[in-house]
Amino acid sequence: MADYRFIRACFRQKVDRTPIWIMRQAGRYMPEYRAVREKTEFLELCKTPELAAKVTLQPIDKLNVDAAILFSDILTLPEAMGIDLKFGKGMGPQLSPVIRSRSDIDRLKEIDPESSLSFVMQTIRILRRELEGRVPLIGFSGAPFTLATYMVEGGSSKDFLNLKTMMYKNPKTAHALFAKLSDAVTAYLNAQIAAGAQAVQIFDTWAGICSPIDFDAFVFPYVKSVVDRLNRNGVPVIYYCNGGSTLLSRMRKLNTDVIGVDWRIEIDVAWKEIGYDRAIQGNLDPCVLFMDRKGIEERVRDILKRAGGRPGHIFNLGHGVLPTTPVENVQALVEIVHELSREDRA
Numbered sequence: 001m002a003d004y005r006f007i008r009a010c011f012r013q014k015v016d017r018t019p020i021w022i023m024r025q026a027g028r029y030m031p032e033y034r035a036v037r038e039k040t041e042f043l044e045l046c047k048t049p050e051l052a053a054k055v056t057l058q059p060i061d062k063l064n065v066d067a068a069i070l071f072s073d074i075l076t077l078p079e080a081m082g083i084d085l086k087f088g089k090g091m092g093p094q095l096s097p098v099i100r101s102r103s104d105i106d107r108l109k110e111i112d113p114e115s116s117l118s119f120v121m122q123t124i125r126i127l128r129r130e131l132e133g134r135v136p137l138i139g140f141s142g143a144p145f146t147l148a149t150y151m152v153e154g155g156s157s158k159d160f161l162n163l164k165t166m167m168y169k170n171p172k173t174a175h176a177l178f179a180k181l182s183d184a185v186t187a188y189l190n191a192q193i194a195a196g197a198q199a200v201q202i203f204d205t206w207a208g209i210c211s212p213i214d215f216d217a218f219v220f221p222y223v224k225s226v227v228d229r230l231n232r233n234g235v236p237v238i239y240y241c242n243g244g245s246t247l248l249s250r251m252r253k254l255n256t257d258v259i260g261v262d263w264r265i266e267i268d269v270a271w272k273e274i275g276y277d278r279a280i281q282g283n284l285d286p287c288v289l290f291m292d293r294k295g296i297e298e299r300v301r302d303i304l305k306r307a308g309g310r311p312g313h314i315f316n317l318g319h320g321v322l323p324t325t326p327v328e329n330v331q332a333l334v335e336i337v338h339e340l341s342r343e344d345r346a
Contacts, residue, residue, distance in 0.1 A: 004136045006067040010199060010236035010257050012279050012312035018304065018341035019066035020334055021138070023240075024320030025059040026071050029327055032058045042087050046072050049122035056127055060135060062327070063334050067135050067199070068127065070192075072120055074142030074203060077188055078151050080116035082109045091155075098154040100162065105177050111184050113191035121195040128196040139197030141188050143204035143239075144181035144222040151177070160209055167218055174218060182222040186229045193235050201238040201260070202226065208243020208262075215247050220254075227255050238281060242319060248273040263318030268306035279312035286317045289329045293336075296329065300336045315341075 006019040027033055033055050036045065045051050056071040075093050079085040086094045099105060114121060127137050150156070152163040167174045189200050207219045227237055239251060240260030251259050252274045259278055261270045263285035271280045288299045300315075307313040315337045321330060 004066075004198070006314065007136055007198065007236065009312060009314050010238070010279050012277075014311050016342065017338050018307070018313055018315050020315035020337045021065045021067040021069060022059070022063070022317055022321050022330065022333075023069075025063065025065060025069065025330075026055045027321060028323035029321055029325040029330065030058055030062065031327070032062070042073075043076075043085070046076060047119045049119050049126055052119070052123040053126040053130060056123070056137075057130060060131070063331055064338075065135070065334055067138050068131060069138040069201070070120070070124060070127070070140060070197070072123070072140070074140070074147065074205075075150060076117060076120065077111070077141060077184060078147055080109070080111045080113075081184060082107065083151060093150060094155050095150055096154060098162070099148075099151045099177060100166070102173050102176060105173065105180055108180060111187055113188050117188065117191070121191060124192060124195040124197055136198035137196065138199045138201055138238075139189065139192035139195075140201040140203060141185045141192075143202050143207065143219070143241075144178045144185055144226070145210070145219045146204050146206045147181050147185070148174075148177050149206045160206070167214065171217075178218060178222040179225075182225045186226045189226065190229075190231050193231055193233065197235065199236045199238065200230070201240060202256075204239065204241040204244070207241045208247070210247075212247060212250065215250055220250055224254055236279075240281070245270065252278065258312075258314065260316065261318065266306055267303055267313075268308070271307070271310075276310065276312075279314060280307075281314040281316050283316065283318040284333070286319055286322050286325070289317075289321065289325045289333060291329075293329075293332050296333055297336050297340070300333065301340055304337070304340055309341075 005015045008015050009019050036055055052071045056068055059065055060068050075085050084096045088094055149160055149163055210219055236257040238258040238260055239254055239256045242262055245265035248270055258281050259274045260281040261283045263283050267283050
């Protein structure tokens, strides 16, 4: 596995060119994905291993990226814990019942990933066969804090009032929820690794809403608990916190192999903050992909220059590719990263 360009970069080993994969690289911007979705509801797609594997592979064939990421959704985990999950058209995820009390938390199920999330494990096993060593497979989970935002708010939120009220007025309840979720995330990721995931990423999409003091109290301990209990066996671990550029000095204390950063900070500044003993992933603004090829090339060149050819840079967007992004621009991004980074090493 160490021969994969992406895996080598995770461990800060020398590579012939900078590896690239893209968050949400399988998605609505691809005609092939839209063709599948026209016939299949989103959750049905996530829960049908053959179809989930099919859409996972689409960007590998079309984009020439250096890693595949499992097609699934972070909210299948709360569903496995007994939460009803629906995706309304144009409304985003809807979860019920909402979690607001200690008794609500106590009613959440302990998960057995091989039964309640067996479709994820089956998808991973199919993908390992289908990929046939072309690129490594990344598994993933939402982080405890991010999962909690959906479970307490009942879906997406602009102010996260209910979760923050719980944190400030009933901190013991909040800690109980985060602790229970950290156990579930640990079990889930360990099952993915056992099934064949060759790297795992922990998505903390909403932890950036926290002040540093709240990150220290309610986010960091539970991510650390997950990371420290993973059965890694040579599998690299990535932690990505959206909106977390002010929190990087705290993230460096996590025993991860890679820290993912968004576009709100220059990558050289971020790398200095997290330390050069850690690989870094990022960090092009997804909206740059609406520029022409020359504009994309200028932005890529700037990021690569800031990374300085130092071992351990994995190119990615600072967040997921947007649904209206021209697919030819995503293809151009991958080509440009590979071409320019190869030139730098010539």
